[in-house]
Amino acid sequence: MADDPLEGKNPHNGHFAAGNRFWEARASCGPKPKFAKPDDLWNACVEYFKWVDDNPLIEKKLVSFQGVSTIEALPKMRAMTIGALCTFLDIRHATWNEWRKSRDDLADVIEKVDAVIFAQKFEGAAADMLNGSIIARDLGLADKREHTGAGGGPIQTVTTSMTPQEAAEAYAATLHNHKG
DSSP states (O other): OTTOTTTTBOTTTOOBOTTOOGGGGOSSSSSOOSOOSHHHHHHHHHHHHHHHHHSOEEEEEEEEETTEEEEEEEEEOOOOOHHHHHHHHTOOHHHHHHHHHHOGGGHHHHHHHHHHHHHHHHHHHHTTSSOHHHHHHHTTOOOOOOOOOGGGOOOOOOOTTSOHHHHHHHHHHHHHHHHO
16 A cells, blocks of 8 residues: 555554655755746746736826816836845745855846846836936946045135135135146
């Protein structure tokens, strides 16, 4: 009787007979990896991409036409994020980051997913479908300008507490340092 759950066990105490070491057959401790193969992870990520596309955010707008006002639903692009992807995949963000470092088998998929999410955000912002300022900061594309004085030094300021002679000298020093 191969389907008997007690097969191999002592019927009096329920313990396995000596020599039954089934627990050693397991390759590793803990549960099997959630995504054992790269294709499994990629297919799940594609499901997320499709879900984002199929489930835009809805903005309610008051629209008036010929004196009649109605509230209309306006679909708006939903930005993809790694955080939302992790929620969709039912994993922690820390798990995704750990896979980045430790799962060489998933490296190509993770890189491709990062590229898809980057492109979706960038193109959405470029088309003015997403807030460009928020997306630029998120993607690390924020325009940064450093303001310094001559030669990279501190900015010289002219204040009202300076005498006209001091202000002229400070201004001249700035010009001199800027040329040199």
